[in-house]
Amino acid sequence: MVFALLSIVLMTADHRQHHLDQVRSALSVVVYPLQYLVNLPVSAGQWFKESLSTRRQLEEENASLRTKQLLLKAQLQKLSSLEAENLRLRELLQSSFKVGQRVLIAELLSVDLDPYRHEILLNRGTTDHVYRGQPLLDADGVMGQVVQVGPFTSTAMLITDPSDAIPVQVNRNGLRSIAIGTGSIDRLDLPHLPNNADIRKGDLLVTSGLGGRFPPGYPVAVVTSVKQDPGQAFARVSATPLAHLNRSREVLLVWPAGHHHHAPKAAKRPSSATGSDAGRAQAREGDPAGARR
């Protein structure tokens, strides 16, 4: 009886407020060895694969990476000139916009959580300055946000979880909406768009940055179907997430610029080419107009 009551009290406290975050993060240290143990075969397999690969394989991989990097660098050159131009124009308009976010690469632990929740376990925690509500990306788009932080691990909720919602806008015309998770890994719903909204199949949805949680301008999903029923007040719009939600193994944790949650000193920049931009962004942080979004 006592234990049952205790559990109910605990659940209420955990659900209503976040008083138990300390307890949970302490307990997550206790279960970390278990998670580490489960992850061990996978990481050991990777280590073996890496250390047993032949010289030729490595050379081939190196060459292909080199060409890829060259291509990306060329694209980046164009991008940085566009970025500079964009900033200049925005300064003319006296609006604030920040570039140069800090990122940190985290790895997923191959551990299965509750199958009815879209949550993943990352190998970074408060020791790497991860914080609750931190956005999470992969190479193709937004993946989700951190919901629980322990000292060495953290849990992140994917954007397809039924209790997740992310503010987005249509890249083509800036139409704002909210994308809500459906519980299936390849679909998001946009339930609040009126029937006459200008949205089409194939439209790219990017983060609008309005919630203050996700940085603006990152790709989220592509609209896959728009159904307009004249009898209904709202159109039925669904989209497919761009991030490889169930395939990515490495993810990026982002510290949005202007977020004063002491970002780590050791965090890597996306590439050396954005170093000057980051310096500029930091210079703009002193500017009172620039501190607001």
Added chain:
Amino acid sequence: MTLMRHHGGGIIVLTFVVALILTIVPVPEWARVARPDWVALVLIYWCLALPQRVGVGVAWLLGIIEDVLTGTLLGQHALALVVVAFLALKLHQRLRLYPLWQQSLTVLVLLTLNQLLILWVNGITGRPAQSWLYWSPSLAGMLVWPLVFTVLRNLRRRFAVS
């Protein structure tokens, strides 16, 4: 009450650790929804075999650990396992006499109750179950019960856990 010396506590802890590992070990997607609740199965076994050692308190602690491990609401699994352990303790004398298949059916009832409690908590906190597949872990649990029972009984006899 006679003074009895407990030993073999390490084996009990070990089986629970293995059960917790089986709860989070990655499996293919089709097996994921039907993963039996290993922790509940092992807990039921120890409640039947050694009711004087493993009881409601152990169940509660295990539940809390499982909650942290799987990222569910703190206390959700704890509540469910406490109820299961309580019923298993109440029924242990009767259950021990049952043949294995009849035990399996009783275990099915206990596991379903376990899931029902979790379903209620999920429903209250706004996460309704999405399909009938939600109940498949209980059926899977019933099917693996004879295996769990035999393995754990052999372990208990081998290491003279009492």
